[in-house]
Amino acid sequence: MAVGKNPAIQATRLFTNNAAEKDLEQSRQANNHFVNDTVHSISWENLSVTVEDRRTKTPLTILSSASGHVEAGKVLALMGPSGCGKTTMLNALAHRLTSSKTKTTGTIQVNGQAASASKLSYIARYVEQEDALIGSLTVKESIYFSAQLALPSAINKAERMGRVKDALHSFGIEGQADTLVGTPLRKGISGGQKRRLSVASQLVTSPKILFLDEPTSGLDSAASREVMSYISRLAKQLNLIVIISIHQPSTTTFDLLDQIMLLSSGKTCFFGAREDIEPYFESISHPIPLHINPAEFLLDLVNIDFAIDKPAANAQLDGIHQSWSQSPNAQNIQSSITQLLNTDRGALWHIEPSSRPDPIFQTLTLLHRSFIKSYRDVIAYQVRIAMYLGLAIMMGTVWLRLPYTQTSIQTFINAIFFGGAFMSFMAVAYIPAYLEDFQMFRKERANGLYGPLPFTLANFLIGLPYLFLISILFSVIAYWLANLRPTASGFWLWVLYLFLDLLAAEGLVVLIASLMPIFVVALAVTAFANGLWMCVGGFLVPPGTLNVFWKYVFHYIDYQAWVTQGLIINQFKTTIYDCAVDNHGGWNCMYPSDLMSEGKIRGTAVIEAFRYGYGSGEHGKIIGIMIGIIAAYRLFGYLLLVLKRT
Numbered sequence: 001m002a003v004g005k006n007p008a009i010q011a012t013r014l015f016t017n018n019a020a021e022k023d024l025e026q027s028r029q030a031n032n033h034f035v036n037d038t039v040h041s042i043s044w045e046n047l048s049v050t051v052e053d054r055r056t057k058t059p060l061t062i063l064s065s066a067s068g069h070v071e072a073g074k075v076l077a078l079m080g081p082s083g084c085g086k087t088t089m090l091n092a093l094a095h096r097l098t099s100s101k102t103k104t105t106g107t108i109q110v111n112g113q114a115a116s117a118s119k120l121s122y123i124a125r126y127v128e129q130e131d132a133l134i135g136s137l138t139v140k141e142s143i144y145f146s147a148q149l150a151l152p153s154a155i156n157k158a159e160r161m162g163r164v165k166d167a168l169h170s171f172g173i174e175g176q177a178d179t180l181v182g183t184p185l186r187k188g189i190s191g192g193q194k195r196r197l198s199v200a201s202q203l204v205t206s207p208k209i210l211f212l213d214e215p216t217s218g219l220d221s222a223a224s225r226e227v228m229s230y231i232s233r234l235a236k237q238l239n240l241i242v243i244i245s246i247h248q249p250s251t252t253t254f255d256l257l258d259q260i261m262l263l264s265s266g267k268t269c270f271f272g273a274r275e276d277i278e279p280y281f282e283s284i285s286h287p288i289p290l291h292i293n294p295a296e297f298l299l300d301l302v303n304i305d306f307a308i309d310k311p312a313a314n315a316q317l318d319g320i321h322q323s324w325s326q327s328p329n330a331q332n333i334q335s336s337i338t339q340l341l342n343t344d345r346g347a348l349w350h351i352e353p354s355s356r357p358d359p360i361f362q363t364l365t366l367l368h369r370s371f372i373k374s375y376r377d378v379i380a381y382q383v384r385i386a387m388y389l390g391l392a393i394m395m396g397t398v399w400l401r402l403p404y405t406q407t408s409i410q411t412f413i414n415a416i417f418f419g420g421a422f423m424s425f426m427a428v429a430y431i432p433a434y435l436e437d438f439q440m441f442r443k444e445r446a447n448g449l450y451g452p453l454p455f456t457l458a459n460f461l462i463g464l465p466y467l468f469l470i471s472i473l474f475s476v477i478a479y480w481l482a483n484l485r486p487t488a489s490g491f492w493l494w495v496l497y498l499f500l501d502l503l504a505a506e507g508l509v510v511l512i513a514s515l516m517p518i519f520v521v522a523l524a525v526t527a528f529a530n531g532l533w534m535c536v537g538g539f540l541v542p543p544g545t546l547n548v549f550w551k552y553v554f555h556y557i558d559y560q561a562w563v564t565q566g567l568i569i570n571q572f573k574t575t576i577y578d579c580a581v582d583n584h585g586g587w588n589c590m591y592p593s594d595l596m597s598e599g600k601i602r603g604t605a606v607i608e609a610f611r612y613g614y615g616s617g618e619h620g621k622i623i624g625i626m627i628g629i630i631a632a633y634r635l636f637g638y639l640l641l642v643l644k645r646t
């Protein structure tokens, strides 16, 4: 018996359909703040993208004359072999092709009106292929912070929480609401759940259009189906426009799509409703065989990468492109677009920039999010605290209880150099945590949520208490074990210099990692910079000997040099050291001072005679310079983010 004729199955389908409709209606009511009733359509005409060819440096068209439209409640999938232009198409529609070497022509309209990037940023959200989530937040917190950053302040807390709950419900992740997303050290939710969370975090901001770049990539077929069925249901329940790029959907996933755009070599091979695919390819003499995954067949048909007979494959593909451009289907699309342009002028652009939260509220929200991360994510600060404690014990026991004799003078100086330089060097441990935040910032900024200022401020402020704590913990152990100047003022000045040292080092890490946001590269460059600061600081090579290039370009902006200078003054300005007794019972003093006749060395003589030429500069001046260097790093970091938009 044919499956479709089985009465039991038919009854179940009937029940499922009725139940599904009821479910859809209930869900619409529950999620009415997410329901789209403003955006009716998006359409585009003759969209072409030209880039500068990496190899030949000549213009290369990677997307040619694409036209199409999607109505509310529908899912459009951009399909095609690898490198056919799916991501380019998606980015062009989302106005994300911002490189100066990329030229986009053609028009994009929403409700029949030209849709600029800024207008689109109020109604559309883009979910990238790589999940940019903060691993140490729970599922619920991830959605909550997204709502906080995007929703206008007019929406009160109860309503925000209601939206978070509804977003969790819409994606079937209520059960995982309090589960951590997951860090390298703590397992969290599955890959499919992460993908659903990424979309839910965008949904909570009430977009009307969702762009999803390969929402199923990296997932097994069951998880892909699950993610796609949520997305397809969501489009219908909430009347959203969903445009996705997808690689190779299974038959079940393929059947969940409403519209397909098949691309190859940047040109359209088909655009239209899912159910029009079979008749269309039959009409151009490429019928899709029964019992075969249609997506797989189509991808094989338009993929010429692995063809043995290249000229024949090229000729066949040209034929497919030509058939499409001359087909009645293509003409119908053109007339549908024209009709949309003439009729669909739904009021849309009443959403004003003032409906966004203000930057102070966003800074506080980011600070709150970073705070949760800072105590939950061991990599962010806890590993560093443990590492600095280990370093303090090591330093304190190596330089253990140094006596105040002249033989200890160089040893004290070495301890100071080591403390300052190594504290700064170990700031590289912050790179992974910063890169996670940076990727999140990139994604949220591209979605128009907030800019570089709240991000820079929150990033700086969250570091202050932790870096201060690290400075104190390190000093409590190392300072007293090594017997550095044993007074309260000596101790607190030492703490202050280490704190400034860490702030400068972290500012440098942020600057470098923002410039080169790849872990190994940022690590190598920061390590190099720290090596440079050690070499030109005046300790290993006195400034008088240092050649002019290193001295005048780097020495004076070397924060480690200023920290070492401040710490040397702190140690030697008020301390006194015993000279050695010579063979004749007299004094043998390494540094002559006014106390020589008493067999002592005044610490200031060490500073004055100090071969590095530091002089006895004042703490105020050094601290001022340090604050200037820290501010400069943060300012450059901020400007870099302003200029570097991708």
Ligand SMILES: Nc1ncnc2c1ncn2[C@@H]1O[C@H](COP(=O)(O)OP(=O)(O)OP(=O)(O)O)[C@@H](O)[C@H]1O
Pocket: 051, 052, 053, 054, 055, 060, 062, 080, 081, 082, 083, 084, 085, 086, 087, 088, 089, 247
């Ligand atoms: N600057 C450039 N120089 C040469 N080719 C380029 C340049 N930029 C993009 N391309 C090419 O444009 C094509 C389209 O890239 P796109 O990322 O949109 O493809 P895709 O279909 O999303 O691929 P995938 O499925 O592998 O992600 C690719 O073949 C890519 O190599």
